[in-house]
Amino acid sequence: MGGKGYKILVVDDDLEMCGLLSDVLQGEGFSVITLSNSFEASKMLKGEELDILITDLKMKGLKGLDLLEEAKKDSPMTPVIIITAFGTIESAIKAMKMGAYDYITKPFQMDELVLTVKKALENRLLKKEVDRLRREVETRYHFHHLIGKSPSMQKIYHLIERISDTSSNVLITGESGTGKELVAKAIHFNGKRKEGSFIALNCAAIPETLLESELFGYKRGAFTDAKVDKRGLIFEAHEGTLFLDEMTEMPLTLQAKLLRVIEEKEIRPLGDTNSYPIDVRIIATSNRDIKSMIQQGQFREDLYYRLNVIDIELPPLRDRREDIPLLAQHFINKFSNDLKKSISGVSENALKLILNYSWPGNVRELENVIQRAMTLSQHDVILPEDLPPSMLQEKERGALEKAVQQRYTIDQLEKEYIKKILQEVGGNKSKAAEILGLDRKTLYRKLQEE
Ligand SMILES: Nc1ncnc2c1ncn2[C@@H]1O[C@H](COP(=O)(O)OP(=O)(O)OP(=O)(O)O)[C@@H](O)[C@H]1O
Ligand SMILES: [Mg+2]
Numbered sequence: 001m002g003g004k005g006y007k008i009l010v011v012d013d014d015l016e017m018c019g020l021l022s023d024v025l026q027g028e029g030f031s032v033i034t035l036s037n038s039f040e041a042s043k044m045l046k047g048e049e050l051d052i053l054i055t056d057l058k059m060k061g062l063k064g065l066d067l068l069e070e071a072k073k074d075s076p077m078t079p080v081i082i083i084t085a086f087g088t089i090e091s092a093i094k095a096m097k098m099g100a101y102d103y104i105t106k107p108f109q110m111d112e113l114v115l116t117v118k119k120a121l122e123n124r125l126l127k128k129e130v131d132r133l134r135r136e137v138e139t140r141y142h143f144h145h146l147i148g149k150s151p152s153m154q155k156i157y158h159l160i161e162r163i164s165d166t167s168s169n170v171l172i173t174g175e176s177g178t179g180k181e182l183v184a185k186a187i188h189f190n191g192k193r194k195e196g197s198f199i200a201l202n203c204a205a206i207p208e209t210l211l212e213s214e215l216f217g218y219k220r221g222a223f224t225d226a227k228v229d230k231r232g233l234i235f236e237a238h239e240g241t242l243f244l245d246e247m248t249e250m251p252l253t254l255q256a257k258l259l260r261v262i263e264e265k266e267i268r269p270l271g272d273t274n275s276y277p278i279d280v281r282i283i284a285t286s287n288r289d290i291k292s293m294i295q296q297g298q299f300r301e302d303l304y305y306r307l308n309v310i311d312i313e314l315p316p317l318r319d320r321r322e323d324i325p326l327l328a329q330h331f332i333n334k335f336s337n338d339l340k341k342s343i344s345g346v347s348e349n350a351l352k353l354i355l356n357y358s359w360p361g362n363v364r365e366l367e368n369v370i371q372r373a374m375t376l377s378q379h380d381v382i383l384p385e386d387l388p389p390s391m392l393q394e395k396e397r398g399a400l401e402k403a404v405q406q407r408y409t410i411d412q413l414e415k416e417y418i419k420k421i422l423q424e425v426g427g428n429k430s431k432a433a434e435i436l437g438l439d440r441k442t443l444y445r446k447l448q449e450e
Helices: 015-027 038-047 064-074 089-097 110-137 151-163 180-190 208-216 252-264 290-295 301-307 321-339 348-356 362-376 389-396 399-405 410-424 429-436 440-448
Strands: 007-011 031-035 052-056 080-084 102-105 170-173 198-202 241-245 281-286 310-313
Touching (some): 015 031, 015 110, 031 038, 038 052, 038 064, 052 064, 052 110, 064 089, 102 110, 151 180, 151 310, 170 180, 180 198, 180 241, 208 252, 252 301, 290 301, 321 348, 321 362, 348 362, 348 389, 399 410, 410 429, 429 440
Parallel strands (some): 007 031, 007 052, 052 080, 170 281, 170 310, 198 241, 241 281
């Protein structure tokens, strides 16, 4: 292992020894700092992470063992090598017990020292790697404000970590209430762009005519009502993140203009003859089937590829049921304060219902159901009676029993079944067709039959 760039602090009140060690270690490519004052060394240990600390045992001021103790506390990953001219076994054992990496007795061969230093470095790198791997396999129950321990959420946490510091545009898809906005914020606030602003715009909530001036801004006099210059949201998001919620609702003309901004990294406000350089990351969301919108000419394919550099698909809640108890408890804790109620959890029977429900409105629906239940509850846990009637009915009677009792025809039963499966998959017709063993056309035809 070469010493390139690794930082070693040598502490010895014997200046000659300092000089000697420094020469040898620098000769090996290490960057070496020597200090003969152990108090200064203690200060340095608090300030920065060193790759190795080499310290004499007997010194004026703080002793080698004192420094060792401080290093273990302030910088536990830094290996400490002890040098002593008084190599009694006791002091060596004590140092090792306190967590020193190794000790060397004076007089020593320089080769021996260099070898020990290199081994200590290798050891440190291994420890760091083990640490990193351990953290990676550790199940995380939350990330920023996102809750969830399911493998699919773990993957999303990882992905967010990997992309936060980049500037690539992101497209987040998923059913309503799956947490798209929370993910967008986690990306922004986890990376270097958090120094800039997170600017959100819901493309579906703003009339088409206003959308353009909101996004691009305008020069005074650009149109009748433009009394003063106005900076657009794209500008406000400079060096930060522009969050375009429900991106698919943006009209085609604006899609073209946005595409130009992305490609040219410049923005031109309405009525302005100048363009201004701009550095924004766009995070867009959609809960519609963009591919089919592209086919129908409602969404620009080129813009889609510009936005979809990284895609994150949020799974519906019913596909990660192991997160349901965790989320339910999270919302209970959250509302306990607001509602001034001391509810500790969900009863076993209520939990069964909650776990079996299909949650078409996903996490948002769960949040609402918990809030409602807590408002109604007169006990210290949420009971089935506190849940909405629709959730109780689902459990009440098996669908087939109902069909038998009410003497359904095959056609009726088929209709009921198709409806139920569609609900289960959140209205996704391709998925429903697959489950039902039908092709999409047949499914469409059956849905139109009355
Ligand atoms: N993993 C999660 N952990 C904790 N809270 C969540 C999680 N996912 C969603 N929520 C909560 O559920 C609600 C809906 O989330 P959010 O607004 O991010 O969903 P969305 O996907 O943007 O929905 P829509 O498509 O309807 O806009 C919010 O109150 C949010 O705090
Ligand atoms: Mg949203």
